[in-house]
Amino acid sequence: MINPLRGMKDLTFEESRRYIHIIDTAVAIAKRYGYSYIETPILEETALFKRSVGNSSDIVNKEMYQFEDKGGYDVCMRPEGTAGVARAFISDKLDRQPIKQKFYYHGPMFRYERPQKGRLREFHQFGCESFGEESVYEDFTIIAMISQIFDALGIGYDLQINSLGCSECMPPYKQNLVSFLADIKGDLCEDCNRRLDTNPIRVLDCKNKSCRLLLSNAPKLINNLCNECDSDFKKLTLLLDHANIRYTIDTNLVRGLDYYNKTAFEFISNEIGSQSAIAGGGRYDRLVEFLDGKPTPAVGFAIGIERIMELVKMPKTLPEGIYLGAMQEEAVELLLSLAVRKRLKTKVTVEYHARSFKSHMKNADKAEAKYVALIGEDELKNGTIWIKDIENREEKTIPVENF
């Protein structure tokens, strides 16, 4: 027996229904916000992710499905969605058009990690990317959209926000932080010492208790923002207040990918185990130019589908369609043409074997059909078909032509 690869899963029945419901709900809402669908390749040149996600992140360092294709190209299965969409935006020369562009996407992402609850090697994201809008109003709008999606899915969440500053205020802050960290270096954990070299901002994110204590006095970027970043962040909080979207400011919130700046946010659930982020995103004003496009401000997010799968409140499914069956073998073939006609409009389940009346009734229940329609001895003789509404138990016998 061949099983799926480690960290990869088949979705069937209840799970696939949930998956579709999540996508359908998110798509419907994204469209209302003016987003249109974009499909980009799962396989991309490795350089794309190195330049966008960033060399310092673990995703690029050790988690990518990377290989050489038959033409000798260094390629990767996408570990996230934004890089590919940004690449497409530039490849299609949309950065040279004056109009703003908003895209939604969904599909599989791949990271070679040790699987655990809420973390798979092949997982799925629904995401949106808005290009060309520099206003913090767009940051607010995108957060409002996500909260609307979660509300529609019946998912509770905590929203955490932060500002990562811009190219003006971030670098001096980073200097400041590094020198602070250098002083307490000896007392920080092993991981933090490693992060000090690779990505010092991430040290703030350390979950180690003793590190947290030491870091409580660390300089906070939120207090060192330039005028523009500061006023934008204040505006964002004000807009969220007015819209009754609850949030907490987490000054240690750092997004894992290098391309983010200014607004960063994360939607958290405390009901799903240790991998608690159910959506994450923020502004990435520099990414397009990093990828050789015309400088274009942008903001986006992604929802982790698997992480919200069991949180979703599913709408009740109602009985639907017709169950067709016969009690005599001779009548079965008659059902087939009836089914073709009925399927123009509704769901039809056909039983190909003649069975007892009782067994058909049981099958119809199991098929969650609204109607059961049977042809037995009498009906076959008279050219009629017997129909029963399973819910209200009304039944009638009509000529087959009128069915």
Add this chain to the structure above:
RNA sequence: GUGGACGUAGUUCAGUCGGUAGAGCACCAGUUUGUGGCACUGGGUGUCGCGGGUUCGAGCCCCGUCGUCCACCCCA
């Protein structure tokens, strides 16, 4: 990559001191060959993850291996 737990029927799980495997649910058939969901009766559907070892004998003990889960790391 690191640490821990666990692999028995389709599924959830039980299996004592080592003596060739059992329950619920699901499934199939039947309870008047034309009135269903309920109930009742009957049916076990198994390479005990795999490979070695110990033993007269291993689901159980030992070693290895593969896999799953959980946590760390990281992230959606």
